[in-house]
Amino acid sequence: xxxxxxxxxxxxxxxxxxxxxxxxxxxxxxxxxxxxxxxxxxxxxxxxxxxxxxxxxxxxxxxxxxxxxxxxxxxxxxxxxxxxxxxxxxxxxxxxxxxxxxxxxxxxxxxxxxxxxxxxx
Numbered sequence: 001x002x003x004x005x006x007x008x009x010x011x012x013x014x015x016x017x018x019x020x021x022x023x024x025x026x027x028x029x030x031x032x033x034x035x036x037x038x039x040x041x042x043x044x045x046x047x048x049x050x051x052x053x054x055x056x057x058x059x060x061x062x063x064x065x066x067x068x069x070x071x072x073x074x075x076x077x078x079x080x081x082x083x084x085x086x087x088x089x090x091x092x093x094x095x096x097x098x099x100x101x102x103x104x105x106x107x108x109x110x111x112x113x114x115x116x117x118x119x120x121x
Contacts (some may be wrong), residue, residue: 006068013108017050020084022111026036029107033079034061035072059100080106 016022027043036039040061044053065073077087080103090098 012049013112016112018046020046023050026108029110032074033107054104055101058103059097061097062095062100082106082116
């Protein structure tokens with residue numbers, strides 16, 4: 001298994017956000033999975049702060065959805081393809097902030113896997 005694509009703590013995959021095409025694709029994946037428009041989820045600058053900027057934006061949406069739109073919250077979790085266990089562990093570790101980071105990591109991982117298999121095909 002390619003350890004660069006595993007994400008137990010997410011640190012290994014986060015470094016790929018310093019590539020413009022990966023960051024752009026990850027933002028597009030987040031928008032698709034979370035049903036957000038470009039106005040609702042901005043694309044951060046390429047670099048070390050990209051992950052935290054995306055996490056912060058996703059966190060803002062999660063906070064609103066959890067209180068006002070629980071169906072949207074559940075739909076986002078399902079579309080990002082997180083298991084109940086993953087959600088429960090993230091919430092136990094760091095609450096919504098941790099969950100927001102997990103969502104960003106999962107969308108980034110989708111992008112990296114898609115690129116990897118496209119290169120192999």
